[in-house]
Amino acid sequence: MESIQATKQRFGIIGNDPKLNRAVEKAIQVAPTDISVLVTGESGVGKESIPKIIHSLSHRKHGKYIAVNCGAIPEGTIDSELFGHEKGSFTGATATRSGYFEVADGGTIFLDEVGELPLPTQVRLLRVLENGEFLKVGSSAAQKTDVRIVAATNVKMVDAIEKGKFREDLYYRLSTVEINLPPLRERKEDIHLLFRKFAADFAQKYKMPTIRLTDEATDLLLKYRWSGNIRQLRNVAEQISVLEQNREISDETLKHYLPDMGSNLPAIVNAKKAESDFSSEREILYKVLFDMKRDVNDLKKLTLELMKTGNAAKVKEEQSSLINKIYSGENEAEEELASIIDEETNGTQTDVEVFSIPEHTSEQRKDKYEYAEDIEEEENLSLQQKELELIKKSLEKYNGKRKDAADELGISERTLYRKIKQYDL
Numbered sequence: 001m002e003s004i005q006a007t008k009q010r011f012g013i014i015g016n017d018p019k020l021n022r023a024v025e026k027a028i029q030v031a032p033t034d035i036s037v038l039v040t041g042e043s044g045v046g047k048e049s050i051p052k053i054i055h056s057l058s059h060r061k062h063g064k065y066i067a068v069n070c071g072a073i074p075e076g077t078i079d080s081e082l083f084g085h086e087k088g089s090f091t092g093a094t095a096t097r098s099g100y101f102e103v104a105d106g107g108t109i110f111l112d113e114v115g116e117l118p119l120p121t122q123v124r125l126l127r128v129l130e131n132g133e134f135l136k137v138g139s140s141a142a143q144k145t146d147v148r149i150v151a152a153t154n155v156k157m158v159d160a161i162e163k164g165k166f167r168e169d170l171y172y173r174l175s176t177v178e179i180n181l182p183p184l185r186e187r188k189e190d191i192h193l194l195f196r197k198f199a200a201d202f203a204q205k206y207k208m209p210t211i212r213l214t215d216e217a218t219d220l221l222l223k224y225r226w227s228g229n230i231r232q233l234r235n236v237a238e239q240i241s242v243l244e245q246n247r248e249i250s251d252e253t254l255k256h257y258l259p260d261m262g263s264n265l266p267a268i269v270n271a272k273k274a275e276s277d278f279s280s281e282r283e284i285l286y287k288v289l290f291d292m293k294r295d296v297n298d299l300k301k302l303t304l305e306l307m308k309t310g311n312a313a314k315v316k317e318e319q320s321s322l323i324n325k326i327y328s329g330e331n332e333a334e335e336e337l338a339s340i341i342d343e344e345t346n347g348t349q350t351d352v353e354v355f356s357i358p359e360h361t362s363e364q365r366k367d368k369y370e371y372a373e374d375i376e377e378e379e380n381l382s383l384q385q386k387e388l389e390l391i392k393k394s395l396e397k398y399n400g401k402r403k404d405a406a407d408e409l410g411i412s413e414r415t416l417y418r419k420i421k422q423y424d425l
Helices: 004-010 018-030 049-056 078-083 119-131 157-162 168-174 188-206 215-223 229-243 251-255 268-309 312-318 320-326 330-345 362-397 402-409 413-422
Strands: 037-040 065-069 108-112 133-135 142-144 148-153 177-180
Touching (some): 004 018, 049 148, 119 148, 188 215, 268 362, 362 402, 402 413
Parallel strands (some): 037 148
């Protein structure tokens, strides 16, 4: 069996953290088997290295290795990408196509971001795991495939299962062995080591002297939270290597490359609180908008009844529950309507002017109804405009990343994708 150190050197894995070593060790141990493996960890921790180790040390190493980013494939085409399709099975299917499970027969498929798979696709994947069979889109003939599946996700699968976004039976099939990679903030001793490696690589790539950190800058590097993990650290090292003329980097210089210093330093609770506050504000905004829509609809209903009958007392009797809903309290509603009726009719039940609405001819009433319909259209447009503005702001905030924007808005990525198409963003 290949040693942990030799494997890390072979696959370019930097660090000596015990949790990292344990993850590599588990990958080496399961590689000779055909057990399904689920790699978990935050985005940017290097989960893609584990399936490469497993494939290279397995008896399938001479077969194909295909990596699939499940989160990057639209819901409408992912079944075709994974399992293939028959000619004419849908619009644009001009020829029969082989999917990844057919092409990778005898090899390994790495399903990255498996937590983003749509539920219908999860059913198809479960069948492959259970008996090695799959159906092409548009075909009724089952095909066999001999593929080893390694999946990865940064989603908390237990939460996804509770919310009904991921099948529990599929989770247990995928996670026969689970390998977790620790976030960079839990590998303090590896941070500076990784930074120096990246700095040396970029110095060679761009033909520049290697950047070096002062002791104060090194301390700052270790204190920073690194929410983007290794990917973020590599990005910072590359920026500094290209942009800084002085190759000795101070802590003041380094600060310019570390965003949100206040929230990323030990104040983890503050970061969560900010996210929670934004979520609460969004929920309040939605509630206010929908309450406004309901109240306006109630007022329109009452107004239209008054326009049709012109009889305030009759409307008061038939729509009492609606009137009580609109006004702040039952007594207030009774008193206000009673005062209107008493003032205009002196206690007798006759047709009266209510809310300055006089009697109208049939043509005038028709115009009134059309005006009420125009109000409804304007209201709907206003709600759509608010929704469009919220979507635009979220997309701008996360630089067009649909997954992050969808999480911010509290909707699924597929719903956001439909909204983007709907508003032609």
